[in-house]
Amino acid sequence: MNMYFEGYGYRGSTFEQTYRCYPASFIDKPQLESGDKIIMPPSALDRLASLHIEYPMLFEVRNTAAERTSHCGVLEFIAEEGMIYMPYWMMQNLLLQEGDMVFIKNANLPKGTYVKLQPHTTDFLDISNPKAILEKTLRNYSCLTTGDSIMVAYNNKKYYIDIVETKPASAISIIETDCEVDFAPPLDYKEPERPKPTAPPSADPAAEAQVEEEPKFSPFTGPGRRLDGKPAKDLDASSSSPAKRQANATNSVQPSAASTPQITAPRKTTGKLVFGSGGSQSSKGTEKVPDKDAKEDPKKEEPKFSAFTGKKYSLKG
Incomplete structure (x- = not known):
């Protein structure tokens, strides 16, 4: 009744x-x-x-x-x-x-499985073991409701914590249940400011242009060599210039009229190396050969190169 x-x-x-x-x-x-x-x-x-x-x-x-x-x-x-x-x-x-x-x-109320908490202040996270303090405090609680702010007392100080979310319902029982606890950033938390990137010091424009300038290709910049193997002591010092060497290579290499190329000893010229077809002729615009060169023994002249002058062999053996 x-x-x-x-x-x-x-x-x-x-x-x-x-x-x-x-x-x-x-x-x-x-x-x-x-x-x-x-x-x-x-x-x-x-x-x-x-x-x-x-x-x-x-x-x-x-x-x-x-x-x-x-x-x-x-x-x-x-x-x-x-x-x-x-x-x-x-x-x-x-x-x-x-x-x-x-x-x-x-x-x-259903037994809780999940709760998300949000402290009001960051000093709650400065406690040596906030998890243990929270577990001890929640033993005095029977239930939690989404939207409430609970109070945690520790060392004569009160910390307030918001109940942001609870599962499986908006109000749950926390008596004799395993409940997963998650934390949201405190209400007064501020993300640390990222350092602003410092602008690199302005360099000298002339220096920048010098650094950025790519090396240019310079042909014929190596040391001079004689084709007959003798020391190149008669070469003019002015022929070391890349531009002059390029001009020399262009103007001095000439195809021979004969079928067999002939290479003569170079004659001292005004900055040019002349590869002529005749051994005793001098090209136009060149000086006369000094007496020392004229008195040289013609017997010492290097043998001339002749193509296809070796022995003949048959592929049949």
Whole structure:
């Protein structure tokens, strides 16, 4: 037989009641601030016991005027009738003032599998072991609701952390469950500024042009050699110029009129090497051969090259 009490608003098989809320500082229960549990009057326990509510007891807490909703557990049933006491951080989440009316309803929440947290300040990450501190704090919590900000007390300092996301629902139970925890960057986190690239010092334009200039090809820049193998002591020093050597090579190499090429000793000229067809003739524009060259013994003249003058062989053997 279900009982209905007009004064307390018990209806059917659910627990629904409106109370005036006050912070935990009104009673000697400082431990309330380190969790999400409230203190309710004894009449609430009687009604919950008659409904065979599943343990742990979880409740939906709603501020109808501000349209804010959260969830919590219960610590004790020792409050005055018509009143409840709750952590001050929870009153802040619900935008409640002392003595405001709050709606309480029993709730069944799924076990959480994932929660994403976001600290308000970066100094929470400076704690030597924030994971251990968080695990210890969440042991005092029964459930988590997306959009709430929970409080973590450590070394006489309060750290606030937002519940960004929860799975598999927007409100989950964290009692006796394995829950994956992820962290978002703190609200006051700022990415370090990247150093601006420094402009290279402006170089001298003339130096840049000199560096960028590619080496030009200069033909005939090696040392001079005589074709007859003798030292090239008669070469004019002016013939070392690349331009002159190129001109010499162009003007001095001439095809022989005979079928067999003839190579004569070079004669001292004004900056040119002449490869003529005749051994005793001098080209136009050249000086006469000095007396020293004229007195040279003609017997010492190098043998002339004749093509196809060797022995004959037959491929038949």
